[in-house]
Amino acid sequence: MKLPFLLFLGIYGAHAVTHSLKYFYTGVSGDINFPEFTTVGLVDEGQFMYFDSNTKTAVPKTEWMKREGAEYWDSQTQGLIGAHQTFKASIQIVKDRFNQSRSTGVHTYQMMCGCELDDDGTRRGYFQYGYDGEDFVSLDQRTLTWTAANQKAVITKLKWDATGAEANILNIYLENTCIEWLQKYVNYGKDTLERKVHPSVSLLQKSPSSPVTCHATGFYPRSVMVFWRRDGDQVYEDVEHGEVLPNEDGTFQNSVHLTVKPEDLDSGRYECVVQLSGVQEDFVTRLENTKRGAEGSGSSGLIIGAVVAVLLLVAIVCGVVIWKKKKDAKKGFAPANTSDDGSNSSNNTAPKA
Structure with a gap:
């Protein structure tokens, strides 16, 4: 929906x-x-x-x-x-x-x-x-x-x-x-809620002509930025961002896809950057030799499949x-004038359309 x-x-x-x-x-x-x-x-x-x-x-x-x-x-x-x-x-x-x-x-x-x-x-x-x-x-x-x-x-x-x-x-x-x-x-x-769990980062490409996926998983909190850089500058074109999804253990995952020319795959010009809310350290994974799967710090390896969302x-x-x-x-509720005609009703809890 x-x-x-x-x-x-x-x-x-x-x-x-x-x-x-x-x-x-x-x-x-x-x-x-x-x-x-x-x-x-x-x-x-x-x-x-x-x-x-x-x-x-x-x-x-x-x-x-x-x-x-x-x-x-x-x-x-x-x-x-x-x-x-x-x-x-x-x-x-x-x-x-x-x-x-x-x-x-x-x-x-x-x-x-x-x-x-x-x-x-x-x-x-x-x-x-x-x-x-x-x-x-x-x-x-x-x-x-x-x-x-x-x-x-x-x-x-x-x-x-x-x-x-x-x-x-x-x-x-x-x-x-x-x-x-x-x-x-x-x-x-x-x-x-205030714990910090660093991400595992993996790069995957199905074929030399397919987009390269940077997949960050196992991180907490949810607030994260995952993006690609080329020669130190953020790349905006030919990039597709995925949604942040929950993992079954309460952590989160996110992916960003980059379409890149085959000749640039091992150029060392591209890198995936993960920035996690509340953590000053950036997690950087350079794109090189993707056939073997380039991995970031603490990576769990290649992407096996999407984790089922639990929410x-x-x-x-x-x-x-x-x-x-x-x-x-005082118990967390917002008081409201809730009836359809503008009068108060003790049984109404939200304004009627």
Whole structure:
């Protein structure tokens, strides 16, 4: 499924340390063997909590989150039960606008929000909604207004822009509550989240006319830059970058492909560079004698195959719980005016479309 949300996963400086807190939730309608509502929370791209409408229980997915007691998880659970109902209503509203009210197919209504904090104090936040894997509306923090991705989303934009209350409340959450809880979670899991694991780097080419692949794997944290240099200068043309993917052991992998002339393969002019967030050392592997497989420091050898991504669920689920009560913000929730008509409702947990 296409996710426009991936634009937020970029790197902000080769060696800068960036921590992130993201919540994803998705409502699903139609005949599908999948929960009607699902929520995933990520810290530094690793899942730390989970909820779905079948189990109706928010649960920790890391050892370090188990330190939060029953009150915390009960609060998370109640908020997400309310969010389920709001998403169920919103899917129907959007289906009506897209003239799909009688559709028997599968439809999804998604939300992603989160914040990032650099080691220099720079903060970023985002709130985005999607429908059937495409952009729907997103929050512009600069103007505190909503941006509609298509004509059918304009109704939602105008409704949420009418008073500006939604945008202001969510912006306060992004700039304050989200950052505070990100810092708290990072402190909980610092032994895991702040570890540095150096990459193994391998070069592989199927044939002299095939692109050369530089494959870095087994590194942590996720924030990495992998690129090619020629005579000391970064190469931009004839280069294809792959996505950063998770390994089963909690580390990550990434590949970048270079199309190069056969006569330049053993010229010594090209090298692959891996820069890992928080590590000053660059990991450099020179392209030479690729038939035997050039390897970088600590390399595990030639690429055997892609590691299966263990967070496939993240591709379709998004969200953060938003409760109306101020006390819930102290538990990591963003308070919001959540009803469709602008009035408050104790059972609503996210703004309806």
